[in-house]
Amino acid sequence: MTTNPITDAGFATVLVANRGEIARRVLRTLSELGIRSVAVYSDADANAPHVREADTAVRIGPAAAFESYLNIDAVIAAARETGAQAIHPGYGFLAENAAFARACADAGIVFIGPGERALEVMGDKIRAKQHVSEYGVPIVPGFSAVGMSDAAIADAAREIGFPLLVKPSAGGGGKGMQVVRSESELPEALATARRVATAAFGDDALLLERLIERPRHIEVQVLADSHGAVVHLGERECTLQRRHQKVVEEAPSPVIDAATRGRIGAAACAAAASVDYRGAGTVEFLVAADRPDEFFFIEMNTRLQVEHPVTELVTRVDLVELQVRIAAGEPIPFAQDDVRLEGHAIEARVYAESPERGFLPSTGDVLVWRAAEGVRTDAAIESGSAVTSDYDPMIAKVIASGADRAAALDALDSALADTVVLGVETNIAFLRELIAQPAVRDGDLDTGLIDRMPPFEVPVPSEEALAAAAAFLRERTTSRRAHDEATSARRALDAGPSARGRAGGAWRALPGWRVSGQPVLPVQRFQLEGGEVVEVADHAGARGNDTADAASARDGSVWVHADGATHRVRPLTRREAMEVRLARLGYEAGASDPELRAPMPGAVVAIHAADGEEVVAGARVVTIEAMKMEHPVIAGHGGVVRLRTAVGEQVSRDQVLATVVAHAAETPAHEASVTPTETAVG
The missing domain is CATH 3.40.50.20 (Rossmann fold)
Incomplete structure (x- = not known):
């Protein structure tokens, strides 16, 4: 052996x-x-x-x-x-x-991982830039504002030139960053950045540097061992970001040519060698969109990166194995000239969040999880997992590869369409919309691309998706009936002939069945995410679509995945459907939904209007606390408040907290007098 x-x-x-x-x-x-x-x-x-x-x-x-x-x-x-x-x-x-x-x-x-010196030097952005610049690594023109007065900062800023970026030295994730386009904006930007830095990091030290317009974020994967060898494994493009957080990453970058790859790789290796680095690390650079041959050091991440799989796919190297072997004292088993990048790989981060709600984190039980076939998926969840607010909302990474960039993008889109997550909202539909953008397909990227996209809208369920949801409900109901009838029959046999006769009444409850009339086609009613009510004719003999997945949550909603998209719909009885329609008729055309719902699970910490009070559009009605943050629930139009909650109540996502009935709302007399005829199952 x-x-x-x-x-x-x-x-x-x-x-x-x-x-x-x-x-x-x-x-x-x-x-x-x-x-x-x-x-x-x-x-x-x-x-x-x-x-x-x-x-x-x-x-x-x-x-x-x-x-x-x-x-x-x-x-x-x-x-x-x-x-x-x-x-x-x-x-x-x-x-x-x-x-x-x-x-x-x-x-x-x-x-x-690396030694203490590397962690300490690279853990401070100001110190890291000063340090690597002494080893020939290009940095963005800038300066540390530590110990400087605002007047001295203004003098130094004029020498560098505007626009400038003001950011905390101790932090990350974009917290506290301020863009300053003129000297007149500088005092307020300094005050804001210091205030945020103190609150978030306990350190108000600031760094000011030249703002690179339309920047691209390029990072280089490095490896270093205890025998003096330092190599790089090419670059990754990490430009597609939202609020300074990466969303989609790829390797190699579509704008880095072989010559630039050699230069930026050498700079990354120099940065690593300058701190006697050991193990796997990433050196990050800014590249101007219109000057991809010019790059500037941002920072070094002294660890494995979230996006490391794209490098593994194009180099055929297991980075974790190399981390372990290097830590055990082994040398890197190849030289720089042995590194080859083959094909293209691209990764999308799947978050439990609601893009249509400003990307608020989503929590809940994962009813169904199924990864796409034919691609690599690194997942934190499985069917039955609970997604809580305790940790980062990233639940999976979908990584696809191809012979070239176009093939990799196509493979990623197909994989995202085939990834099934029921029970928790995700950003998968947004990711598909993002990678379909013409600029993304063309590789014309900058870090502001996502911010320029129009607001995300929830896809409308297809007919197939609604039919699958209806079939799921029917099959579940039929299964329960069969179980109940079998139980009744057993009890009837035990109880004698008279009870057996009464058991026959169960037939009247079957879908589409009426004792005194012709069979009628059952209709299932659903309320969509936007509040619209739709009706689906449920063919009693039809089976659920074999390509669709459906499951029901504890709140009674049905989650369904079909046609490459996931939807959540709320089943309604006929009466509930009528009430929703009447409520929606009760406010002016074009007005907002009268029902104010909780954007996520949480606790009601404040109610700002009394029951029956009149409020104006934009008024705060309720505040809930979730994810350690307060989230106001705002009236979309003026009207009279009817409260449905109380301070201290734990509410679920989409639970109705209050309604705001518009002043012009008057239910038409002919609608108010309607008495529904129960001819359909509801």
């Missing part, structure tokens, strides 16, 4: 200090290497997939990240308890924490 060099080097057991899809990704490689794996989990993740997939798992605390995944002592204790010789931090949480790396060293545990 061939010996395992990793095990021989002493890594018999490795602990993965993370959760979700990255934990599962690392566990997969550890299994392939024959290394015993240890997972850690919080109370919220007790039933998560990564817990089952590890060889052993250790609870490290409550749901809150600072009490579990960010608890250095708890993670180190778990490693000691299980005999782990090394810890892989994944990304996020403790991955770039110098104190954690130091704690590992103090405990005699190998940190699968």
